[in-house]
Amino acid sequence: xxxxxxxxxxxxxxxxxxxxxxxxxxxxxxxxxxxxxxxxxxxxxxxxxxxxxxxxxxxxxxxxxxxxxxxxxxxxxxxxxxxxxxxxxxxxxxxxxxxxxxxxxxx
Numbered sequence: 001x002x003x004x005x006x007x008x009x010x011x012x013x014x015x016x017x018x019x020x021x022x023x024x025x026x027x028x029x030x031x032x033x034x035x036x037x038x039x040x041x042x043x044x045x046x047x048x049x050x051x052x053x054x055x056x057x058x059x060x061x062x063x064x065x066x067x068x069x070x071x072x073x074x075x076x077x078x079x080x081x082x083x084x085x086x087x088x089x090x091x092x093x094x095x096x097x098x099x100x101x102x103x104x105x106x107x
Contacts, residue, residue, distance in 0.1 A: 011057050
């Protein structure tokens, strides 16, 4: 079950509010603001933010790189298409990405 997430979206585009690590009852992840800052996600945070000064993967000239494609495939089983999330970040910004996950389901 998704939770509203008010923190920063990580460079990879995962919506933390719909991440199984963030939403779990026991020992939940604190979200990207803290987790990325602690550098638990060394690959995208280091590559995008530290080395290239980017906010999101789509801003990179190598996007989508092999590492991102593999990561995207992993996240599809959790119901998130990170390439679609990157497109939302590109066209509608972080607010648009969050609202797409937080909007009530259409009946």
